[in-house]
Amino acid sequence: MIGDLITGYGFWNPLIWIIVMATGLLFAWLIWRCGESGYDKGTEQTKPYLSGNDEPPKSDVHIRGGNMYWGFTHALKGYYDKLIPLHSGVVNDYLTWFVIGVIVIFVVVMVI
Amino acid sequence: MNLLLDNLPALLIAVPLLGAFLVPVIGRFLPKIRDAWIILVSFLASLAAVITAAAVFLKGTLVYVFGAAAVSSAADSGGIPFRIIFTIDGFGAFMLLSAAIVSFAVVLYLVASQKERSGKSEFYALYLLLTAGIFGMVSTGDLFNFFVFLEINTLAGAALVSYHRKGGIAVEGAIKYLIVNTVGGLMVLFSIGLLYAQYNSLNMAFLASQMTWTTLNIVALVLFITALGMKAGAVPFHFATPDAYSVAPSGITAVMVVASQAGLYGLFRVLFTLYGGSINTVTIGWVIIILGILSMVIGVTMALPQKDIKRLLAYHAVSQTGYMLLGVGVAFAVLGDPAATAAFGQTAMEGGLFHIINHALYKGLLFLAVGAVIYRTGVWSLNKLGGLGHNMKWTMVFFLIGALAIAGIPPFNGFASKLMIYESVFAFNPALSIIAMVVSILTLASFMKVFHSVFMGPRLPEYENVKEVPKLMIAGMIILTIFVIGFGLVPDLVVDSIVSPAAAALLNQGSYITAVLGGGL
Amino acid sequence: MIANLPFIAIALLIGIAFAIILLKKNMIKMVMGIGIMESAVNLFLITIGYREEGIAPIFTSAPEGSVMVLPTVQALTLTNIVIGVAATALMISMIMIIYKKYGTINSDKMRRLKE
Numbered sequence A: 001m002i003g004d005l006i007t008g009y010g011f012w013n014p015l016i017w018i019i020v021m022a023t024g025l026l027f028a029w030l031i032w033r034c035g036e037s038g039y040d041k042g043t044e045q046t047k048p049y050l051s052g053n054d055e056p057p058k059s060d061v062h063i064r065g066g067n068m069y070w071g072f073t074h075a076l077k078g079y080y081d082k083l084i085p086l087h088s089g090v091v092n093d094y095l096t097w098f099v100i101g102v103i104v105i106f107v108v109v110m111v112i
Numbered sequence B: 001m002n003l004l005l006d007n008l009p010a011l012l013i014a015v016p017l018l019g020a021f022l023v024p025v026i027g028r029f030l031p032k033i034r035d036a037w038i039i040l041v042s043f044l045a046s047l048a049a050v051i052t053a054a055a056v057f058l059k060g061t062l063v064y065v066f067g068a069a070a071v072s073s074a075a076d077s078g079g080i081p082f083r084i085i086f087t088i089d090g091f092g093a094f095m096l097l098s099a100a101i102v103s104f105a106v107v108l109y110l111v112a113s114q115k116e117r118s119g120k121s122e123f124y125a126l127y128l129l130l131t132a133g134i135f136g137m138v139s140t141g142d143l144f145n146f147f148v149f150l151e152i153n154t155l156a157g158a159a160l161v162s163y164h165r166k167g168g169i170a171v172e173g174a175i176k177y178l179i180v181n182t183v184g185g186l187m188v189l190f191s192i193g194l195l196y197a198q199y200n201s202l203n204m205a206f207l208a209s210q211m212t213w214t215t216l217n218i219v220a221l222v223l224f225i226t227a228l229g230m231k232a233g234a235v236p237f238h239f240a241t242p243d244a245y246s247v248a249p250s251g252i253t254a255v256m257v258v259a260s261q262a263g264l265y266g267l268f269r270v271l272f273t274l275y276g277g278s279i280n281t282v283t284i285g286w287v288i289i290i291l292g293i294l295s296m297v298i299g300v301t302m303a304l305p306q307k308d309i310k311r312l313l314a315y316h317a318v319s320q321t322g323y324m325l326l327g328v329g330v331a332f333a334v335l336g337d338p339a340a341t342a343a344f345g346q347t348a349m350e351g352g353l354f355h356i357i358n359h360a361l362y363k364g365l366l367f368l369a370v371g372a373v374i375y376r377t378g379v380w381s382l383n384k385l386g387g388l389g390h391n392m393k394w395t396m397v398f399f400l401i402g403a404l405a406i407a408g409i410p411p412f413n414g415f416a417s418k419l420m421i422y423e424s425v426f427a428f429n430p431a432l433s434i435i436a437m438v439v440s441i442l443t444l445a446s447f448m449k450v451f452h453s454v455f456m457g458p459r460l461p462e463y464e465n466v467k468e469v470p471k472l473m474i475a476g477m478i479i480l481t482i483f484v485i486g487f488g489l490v491p492d493l494v495v496d497s498i499v500s501p502a503a504a505a506l507l508n509q510g511s512y513i514t515a516v517l518g519g520g521l
Numbered sequence C: 001m002i003a004n005l006p007f008i009a010i011a012l013l014i015g016i017a018f019a020i021i022l023l024k025k026n027m028i029k030m031v032m033g034i035g036i037m038e039s040a041v042n043l044f045l046i047t048i049g050y051r052e053e054g055i056a057p058i059f060t061s062a063p064e065g066s067v068m069v070l071p072t073v074q075a076l077t078l079t080n081i082v083i084g085v086a087a088t089a090l091m092i093s094m095i096m097i098i099y100k101k102y103g104t105i106n107s108d109k110m111r112r113l114k115e
Helices: A014-034 A070-075 A077-086 A090-109 B004-005 B009-028 B031-059 B091-114 B120-139 B141-159 B169-199 B202-212 B215-232 B240-247 B250-278 B281-303 B310-333 B338-377 B393-406 B414-429 B430-456 B471-489 B491-507 B510-515 C003-022 C027-048 C071-102
Strands: B060-067 B085-088
Touching: A014 B471, A014 C071, A077 B202, A077 B281, A090 B169, A090 B215, A090 B281, B004 B009, B009 B031, B009 B060, B009 B085, B009 B091, B009 B120, B009 B393, B009 C003, B031 B060, B031 B085, B031 B091, B031 B491, B085 B120, B085 B510, B085 C003, B091 B250, B091 B338, B091 B414, B091 B491, B091 C071, B120 B141, B120 B250, B141 B169, B141 B240, B141 B250, B141 C071, B169 B202, B169 B240, B169 C003, B169 C071, B202 B250, B215 B250, B215 B281, B215 B310, B240 B250, B240 B281, B240 B310, B240 B471, B250 B281, B250 B310, B250 B338, B250 B491, B281 B310, B281 C071, B310 B338, B310 B414, B310 B430, B338 B393, B338 B414, B338 B491, B393 B430, B393 B471, B414 B430, B414 B471, B414 B491, B471 B491, B491 B510, B510 C027, C003 C027, C027 C071
Parallel strands: none
Antiparallel strands: B060 B085
């Protein structure tokens, strides 16, 4: 069939995928249409409701990039504590890794 | 017209080189037409590359001998070809195509984004030199020539990285890149000398026909793997890559990705064409696979906690290089086993190679989109950006497409190549495939972070007046987007027409040798 | 033994060059180390092209049956010298800018880009 990408085990056809997704979206749209439209722009309704408190300034609401995946890096602290210092920024270390790589690969290739 | 068509491989180098040296002259006397000149030269160079690639895909390997009476007769002088020779087979043509697309798209972008900067003539001259270096590396059939283009590539790249000094920090990144790659380049030259000492030739096809498994050849191979791996940015030789990528002008970084992939091209060319079946492919294949796995895992885990937006993308470039090494490494490990090659080796190879062009396209797009953000805001830190989706809708769309493609979400091109790698590598060793999938998930996670913290969220007061970028920058991004989406929608056509010939060219060492030396040797 | 002397010299030079590049923190000295490595590679190229009793490889008016040294490697060496000059000049000029902006040429101190 046109668009079949044979991957060894099966195939991937983006056209079928798009047709399926489009059908799904069509159903979603049909269901959405059945809903009741009670949304009015520019009224009290659209304002965020935070238990009656005032809305904080916009710059405080946004979650900054540095705060994301804090948990992930914290959970892998042992790994990151070892990994990050390796990227020391000293160009001598970079070349040391090159020499180590040459020696290790050479030994591996010669021994095996 | 026929004269031009016959000499296309020479034009590949001549057009960007001549164009580069004329840029300062034109910039001095006719500064008004400089931008038009750059676009014209880059367009002609890309056109020459595309036509050459098309000729190779239609007619088979193209052999071009400089200075010979008949351009295709390489095996003169008693069977040992000594002339400078260009041998463009399927793989070279494939790389030419990816370099041509990205370099032209980036020129459009640069013309707009560099408008306010000074010293533009030399900047574009270096840019065209870099293009010439990349084109030369992927089309030459002569090892020393390869080294010369590698050095042109490194020098022009380092000079471009340091072009806008940013208080010295860009120069710091550039000098690290330059020192590391100069040492690597000298090691490449040393191993070329080792091969020349034994076989008295620099011609890759001739060397390939003579290659045996000796200690000297192993030393040369190891130096090739490490030095070209360093150019490509494979862990543990990747350290200078993020340093250089994160400080380079954004458009340049997109081309640097292609430039480092030319190093990857050299690595695969040396492995498959030069050494081929004459060595212990299982061990070397596993060395490449392990380099690939390390690149994937360390690249993506280093990318996750980054706070500098371009440095994050640079670590992803390291991580994606791992996929290519993994796919091609698997194919190399089973090279000696025709049944396994037919079953999954070839698919792994096609997946790895397809990922090269896909990565050049979507990573180029991502760097351009991020460059657009930096161009308008001047801010690099993810901690300070936010809410830009309100003002930069086009950039947001382009970034989203690039991010989905790199994370392997259908129907973009990254998914097609990653699927090929997963399924074929699974047949080789399921654990490797699982690692690759986990890395892909982490990639998606880290791009969620970038997308959220740059484009999502409420409109921030400090970015109230940010405008969309100029049209020419958008045009550059559109070209890459069209290819990202197009390659994702018809992956079978792309694989059949350009990736399969590339994989076949690498897997079939004999055809390369015959194309250059003729059947007689 | 005496024929192997150049190769021993090459090995020593490359070893010295790597020792300088890996151990010296002064960037200028690192560039000098790269220069030594370049010379070592050049010496290597010239040595592999050398033939006993060889004459200059000029075909016109060469005596019958004479051995010539290989011309290709000499061309390679010339090219590599030119490339080396370009690389060294670029590195030195970058170090100048680093010194202006950072006030140091110590590679330990030159690490605003890390992690």
